Amino acid sequence: MRVLVWILVWVVLIVLGALYIWSKGRVTWRQTKALGSEIAEASERLGAVQAQVDRLGESTDAIQKLAVFEDPGRVRAERQTTRRTLQEERRARRNRNLPTWARHVDS
Numbered sequence: 706m707r708v709l710v711w712i713l714v715w716v717v718l719i720v721l722g723a724l725y726i727w728s729k730g731r732v733t734w735r736q737t738k739a740l741g742s743e744i745a746e747a748s749e750r751l752g753a754v755q756a757q758v759d760r761l762g763e764s765t766d767a768i769q770k771l772a773v774f775e776d777p778g779r780v781r782a783e784r785q786t787t788r789r790t791l792q793e794e795r796r797a798r799r800n801r802n803l804p805t806w807a808r809h810v811d812s
Contacts, residue, residue: 772780
């Protein structure tokens with residue numbers, strides 16, 4: 706009798722383990738199918754966007770104006786000039802917004 710109880714316990718454990726693995730496999734299969742449909746939809750959207758881009762055509766002027774294709778010295782000088790201008794504007798705004806008692810005497 707004792708052996709039958711242990712056999713029954715092991716059979717129940719094996720059946721419960723199999724049910725658990727089956728349920729996890731089923732969930733994984735459903736998620737895989739959902740992922741496949743999402744990928745198919747994204748592929749269709751990408752195809753539509755790519756067709757529209759091809760229809761509109763790419764402008765070569767935009768590619769020519771990229772800083773990568775410019776002279777590094779000229780781009781650096783332009784950047785420094787822009788930074789100086791922005792710093793001066795920031796300083797002027799700050800001085801305008803300072804209270805009277807905190808302003809520099811010569812301003």
